[in-house]
Amino acid sequence: MRGLSTGRLTALAAGLAAVAGLVLLPFLTDSFYTFVATRMLLLGLFATAYNAVFGFGGMASLGHAAFYGIGGYSVGIGVTRWDWPPLVVLPVAIVLGAAAAAVFGIMCLRVRGIYLLLLTLALAQAIAGLAFYQTEWTGGDNGIPSISRDGLPSAVREGDGFYWLSLGVVAVCVALLWMYQRSPLGMSVVGVRESEARMSATGYRTGRLRIIAFTVSGAFAAVAGVMEVYLQGSVSTANMHWQISAEVLVFAILGGARHFLGPFLGAVMVTGLEVWVSTYTDRWMTVLGIVYIATALFLADGVLGRAGWAVRRAKDLRAGPAAAPAAAPKDRTELPAEAPA
């Protein structure tokens, strides 16, 4: 293994161990924790998809529950009405989610910052209003119960099998998002975040890039919504609730929106905390509120941002007292300011 430094080897070993742990997880725990792990994976995918707009696109959306819910209702309506197999549901959901997200992107071309936040919220509420009042299609407030997984191959229909299916879907989607983010296209979206004026002066069509970021994000958010509804077996207006949009925003901030896997980590942390706290008390929402407050006050750059800062500082301390102290973390997640006209 010449050419690989020890640091790389350690990273490779850690990566392999993580993959092995994820694959073997159903053998290590009981069915309840496998269910929890499935949920973590799906919410993690949702958060990673969200970050294509938020962390990398620099647009704080408060409307992603719409795409997540569109994915969910695609399953609910497709399976209960027409017995669609997953191989039909999934493409339909992706197309619908991407189309809705493209509309969001187009509508948001002229707004920045807090206005973008409120506009995405209003758009998502309009779609949630459809889910609520188009009762003939959506079952209104009751939603669509008992959605069967019979269309899935029997090997991945229940419990452990469904976990592996989710793991596969999430792995493929996260890998695709990673490739997108590293591609020239994804990098130019980051460029728009950094300076829209410069990007457009260099000849990039920044509006189009913003719409693309929304579209990619919406498509993958819909996939997460599809899998979540297969997992839960029902879909209701709760899948479209704007608090889901807020939750995914907090996942991203808490984990670290400037890091690709930060939002995933945030989703895993909050979901894990919910399971753990719920064994002690019914007042989960109060605990969640405290988490939100702590995130806002102390973790504006996320857990990963903080960890990176701590590592840098430790290195500086080791370098000796003469070395300059580490600068305060710079990658705080701020609402992007309005670009100068």
Place this chain on the structure above:
Amino acid sequence: MLTWLTHSVNGLAYGSLLFLVASGLTITFGLMRTVNLAHGAFYLIGGYLAYDLATDGTDYWLALLAGVVAAAIGGMIVERAFLHRLAGRELPQIVLTLGVAYIIGDQILANYGGDPVAPPTPPGLEGPVTIGDWIFPKFRLVMIGVAIGLALVVGALLKYTPTGAKVRAAVDDEEIARAVGIRVPLVFLLVFGCGTGLAAFAGVWGGAFTSLAPESGFEVLLLALIVVVVGGLGSIGGALTAAFIVGLVDQYGKVWFPEWALFTLYASVAALLAVRPSGLFGKAVFR
């Protein structure tokens, strides 16, 4: 003909309720540029406290006052303890105030349960008024008057009094305002308290109008946010106009196309914001 009059006045009355909620937000969000998603939670605090006291036999106006004062103090505590640390950073403000709202909503759920409660209608305003053949609840008519009155009073306070001038100065240029001796942190603290106090007043009256439940705080919050943004941040007159329009659109939407009710409301707001981000009467671009 009379049905349409009833629908219209109903829409205006609902718009007035929205303005009562939004008036506090216009001050804290529109003027101070502090995003407070816990506004609906202070609405609940006022409503539930007044309900509790009034059903225990306290005088109605005393109960109302207690609710308003409690929410104002609660708001000032949140501002002083947390929010002032996040000045100018909207995203953390959103997360923080949402956390505060979750805690308050959850504690209300724990103490009062999830069933809707309604604070009593203010004494003297029960029952209907009859004008010719037309019958309408007196309380709702008075609400429209109160909303217009409140808009005039708040607008005049900001525009013509020395205190209002200080507030506007503190908002426009904090450093210069400090330099000329205005105690900006104190001004912000008091303004924020006024905002949450107004939310509580809206909670007591709005609760009598539509009844209260732990989740109704967020429902009114979303509509009030829309009113503030559609009206143009910081514009009291704009907020009043937007509140009446939203109230009427909501009412007629429910009557004409019930299956599209929320969609028509939010979609038209979204369309307006997409084309004119600064709202109907907003001039200053938000940073």
